[in-house]
Amino acid sequence: MNKENVELIEAHDHPLDGYLREGRIPHIFCPGCSLGSIMTVIIDAIKEAGFDPKKVSVVSGIGCTGRIAGYLNFDSFHTTHGRAIPFAIGLSVTDPERKVIVVSGDGDLFAIGGNHFIHAARRNADITVICVNNFNYGMTGGQVGPTSYIGQFQSTAPYGSQEEPFNLPDLAASCGAVYVARWTALDVRRTKESLVEALQKKGFSFVEILGSCPTTFGRRNQLAEGKIILEYFKEKAVLKHGVDTRYVGITKNSDFAVGKFVDIEDRETLTDHLLHLQKIAKESASKGVRL
């Protein structure tokens, strides 16, 4: 590359300048992995949602998706496996103005962290949970997970997965999430628009993004390149806003629904409850505090 070209490249600002941590790029994601573009979509959505960047916190658990928090130049927290959600609740309740976003994978959020997910939705904690579902444990080498579909081959499902997977939107909806949507990593425009809505929502919002993992999922399941997985998503995804979440489970080689499935108004949030408790506790204490 000649000198003039180098200067030309350096003269351009990258649209994500300031939103990615200096010195942290290149990221660790494999070629063909969709996490890079998903990270871009998340940043775009945060920008468009119009938050004060100081008031945005991003929390991840462990795994490939769990690395996203550490690349983003917000207050970012890379916690333990499965525990991003309760950590996020602690962050959220200590400042009602803070926007807390959990970004993690399907194994992290729904296997080891499943209990926290259902309770956070039940409480209507003021957090947005973004699950990148790649159908397997990528970072540890491609083991079967709670969203692996029946017949999916993984390193610990050498004869094909036998167990029923979670239908994540239905799980979220049935536990009380006020916003539930599913998109694929191919559809960045709709994903971004939906994320903006989810982020602006008070209470527990949930967005599932189907991601491509060619390295540990694709090559075991005749989808050996990121592009092939995205083409598969394109072929099988059917836009069905508002569809009953009971019918959005994913099975092998079948169409699946994407879209916004749940958008509920006026459900009181955990923060609402805690602030209300402060009010009534003080009223009660005004009659006298005793040990």
Added chain:
Amino acid sequence: MSDKTEIPNVLTGRHYTTGNHAAAEGALAAGCSFFGGYPITPSSEIAEHMSIRLPQVNGHFVQFEDEIASMAGLLGAVWGGSKSMTATSGPGYSLMVENIGLGMMTETPCVIVNVQRGGPSTGLPTLVGQQDVMQAKWGSHGDYEPIAISPSNVQECFDLIITAFNLSEQFRLPVTFLMDETLGHMSERLVIPTKAKIKIVNRKKPTVSPEEYLPYKTGKDLVPAMATAGEGYNVMMTGLTHDERGYPVISAEAQEINVKRINDKIRLNKSKIIKLDEYMLDDAEIALISFGSSARAAKGAVSRAREKGIKVGLLRLITLWPFPDERIEELADQVKTILVPEINYGQVTREVERAVHGKTEVKGIFKLGGAIHTPKEILDEIESRVK
């Protein structure tokens, strides 16, 4: 009533109350504004009391779905800018240890109360134990140097939990407050001083701009200044081995620097951390070493032995971790026997054996949990040494 109404966090005055309630009030006096917990005997009264009091003082009480979530939520609340606490017992502490490790690695100040009951496993939910001393030291994986404090009376449950908060803030780590069932449920006089008389230590804050701030850069004290969320510093926190910027670095070199520092900040400051209570040790020929509820029976035994003319004294360990090796080794030069009454099968005894380097006899007086020693049981052991 407006949200600005001030309800006192320090209930100055004389009270008659339990160790669990005293610990809760001490935490409030220390400035605790977040409690995340899960019900467990014999610590539940702490959570119950915090659920009444925290919302009165603009704090938050959250009952989580389990102790794992409680500990994670606690860390989140601290990074959100608050002082935070949880309370549990052995089985719950077992579930917390992974995130206590995260707190150690990320240098997150907080306090974990363990009102010990008999173990292992479900053990004796309603009865006393002191079997989690080693768990407080080694509970989580990897090398870290914890602080654990053990009160012996209701007043200390109040006073020393403030010390626990202060040490956690000063040295930036989770501090374990090792109570036990007897202490948690017994009632005694508690005198709460005025707010002005309570010394409060707060975490060191960055004095440089966000551009210049390195979250894990330290001075001589080895303790980094802590920016928390929402202050414009773009906090970077990870449980991975990290450099001064907080960025993950997976290498032996980074590990050496990171892990050595989080241990050394405690090891090199042991003398500032360790608190001991010495009773009639000056001319002692036999020393008792004890802590928590056991130390009460031990003190009774010392008094009775002294009435019989036996030169015995008591070294009460207020700080269990870091362990006071130096003072115990000194004592080993003075006395011919060290007896260690504890409600377990030999945890502090083993540490005492290590500390004395074979200079004197060490013998544990064990109870396996379910009851505290009687002074007579300890006295019998003392007398067996002078016959």
